[in-house]
Amino acid sequence: MTKGEIAQTKEAYVGEYASGKSEVAINRALWLFETGIRPVILVDLDLVEPFYTLRPLKKELEARGIKVLAWETLNTIGLGETGNLLQPVVRWALRREGAVVIDVGYGVAGIEKLRLLERPAFERESLKIYVVINIARPMTGDVEAVVDYVRALGAVHGLINNSHWGDDTEPAIIHEGAQVVTKAAKILGLPVIWTTVDQKWQKEIGSYDVCGNPVFFLKRYMPRAFW
């Protein structure tokens, strides 16, 4: 993409429940901001899960300069998984100027929620949908499973290998993930956008993963976002 295109990029991060979508979305938004793009807008499109959304981090991220379209946690108390209302500003996220990064919550059903967003009037719009995959999660645990899963999502634009075992992560799972995701991507005819890795592994994992995909190092924000 050209600098101009990146400045107007519209990206949605989808994936299985607990695959790492929010963490990737937050880091991506911050990275875009650090390259000088203004505005950068981070959008919470998790309408089901009351836990582990980016909502508790809203104030902190806004202090860093990112615009965050999300409810404050206080305004969503008690609903549990009975669901959230779509925040009105979120509905218009894709019509905004600037880089828009959307965290699409709650798995397979989540991608349907993108339909709730108002699209720009002209076809210039190109929303990129990226699928975050952690092969340590059995539903997307091998090539066949990943292919099945991604096919069920419909039209998407790329895969992201976010394979890890949480605090018990070792390079082995990251490498295996890269191989599985890359193989699946080939079958699907999709690019692998990145392998995303906790920045503590910077020394062990270089700028490219074992399959030659670029590595994007993540700072961890989500552990502070339980509720």
Next chain:
Amino acid sequence: MENPVKIALAGEGGQGVQSVAGIMVEAANDSGKEALYIPNFGVEQRGGVSVAFCQIGDEKIGSPKFKKADLVIALSDRAVRRTRQYADQNTVYLYDASIKGVEDGLPQEAKKVMAIPALEIAKKELHPRVFNVIIMGAAIEATKIVGMEQAKKAVEKRLGYKFVQNPKLRELNFKALEEGAELVRAQEA
């Protein structure tokens, strides 16, 4: 008898066990005694064994159930078997003479075991409906918890509204009480 007097009255649902237990303890209560009565029955909606545990004494009674009775009255074969456990060597055990096939069910060690032909008398001389009142007469004679006059007052109190419609019923019920008492006197003699 002991103080409080413990009476276990048992029959088939519909024989009037609970009605008569209620009248009896009210009689005791009205005469200034302390009375405690608890009904006991199974899960059947109709029939089944109906048991009344009555205790009458001078002081407030400690618990609704007792292990051994001073007087047991059983009005059916199932009732005989059900009440066997409440009899010991101090128990006076009454059962209706019409019950067949319960010889092995009767208590071995009771103070006295009496077969009284209450049902026969009700059918032949009075009216089947006053069968339970005959039993009440027998019970008060056996325990002396209240006098006959007090018993009649209690029956009047409970069934008086029926007597107003048909005064002959009063005479019938009072006669039943007296006959019941006589059945016990006859055996004790």
Next chain:
Amino acid sequence: MSMPAVELEAKTQRKQAKPIEGVKKVFMTGNESVAWAALAAGAEIMYGYPITPQNEIMHYWTRLAPRYGKQFLQTEDEISAGFTTCGGVLAGKRAFTATAGPGNILMQESMSMAEMLRLPTVVIVQQRGGPSTATVIYSQQETTLTCFGGNGEGLRIVYSSSSHQDLFDYTIKAFNTAWKYRFPTFVLGDGYQAKMRESLHIYDPAAKGIKMEKTVPFVGQEGMPGVDRAPAHLRNTFNTEEELLEVITGYVAEYQKIAPEIIEYEVIETADAEIVLVAHGIVARAAWAAVRALRNKGVRAGFFRPITLRPFPAEQLRKAARTAKKLLVAESAQGQLLKLVQEALYGETVPIATYLMPGQGITAEELSDYVMELRSNKTNREGGSR
């Protein structure tokens, strides 16, 4: 009016003999661990009703089940979910359900029936705040309810999990314990465990030498009753007090007899302890971390964690208490674990301090700070309590 149980149609062509082959390290939420464990244990049907924070157990079961020919029925409420689970078990199926909070309360009616009929039901409870709706998040306030919530004597088996590995291991074990001993069995987790993400090893029980207990139908058995076999006479109601006393006395005797085979607990470094932290479930993890931190500071702290809350490891706790100068009971409730501890320790004179936080999580730092506070006698109450 009821819906027939749905044998879910496989959306994919994928057919696998077993849900899990061998042992596999994975990363998932606690609720998912439960669903995978039930699958691995060969559970045949889940009856469910949604309530936060355990919904994903149902979601994952319904996603995974079609591939392996398993069944699912969403009932109209938790009363029904509990009773249909009893029904599934009566039919001889490895059946289970899951719930939380107000749902757990509704299930007491069916679980009382399970106690009376000695049904091997399996229920996973993910505790949320209480009483009533409270919070959808977390607590340890369903301890009393899960252990003794019915109108009976609490003849139940309750495992308190403190990690995803526990949730997985004990969900599998629950099926075996239930079917072997015929007491309703529970796995007691909480909202934190349900939603948090961590790694664990999921496995095929056979890979670990675990043989699943056979299930047998209670009704509709083959053969003529009275001729080929004894009649299946299942009673949850009796006519007289004497009958009931006899039945319950028999159950209690059996429960006490098998208790030593079922009791599980963890006890660490209590022999020389000046203070022993007693906690269950996820609070036990904080307690354990606190004990390690305290030991590093030179404080002789010990740790006792009951894993089975029912039957409670009373003898083992008494043994640990006798060598301790003080106990500290920590829980996210106002004394529900404390009650069990005090009952177990009746007659022992060890002082018991408490750290009670109904509905709120407890960190290792809080506990070790509190221990230091107790040691310096900053609290002026005998025993120390919060």
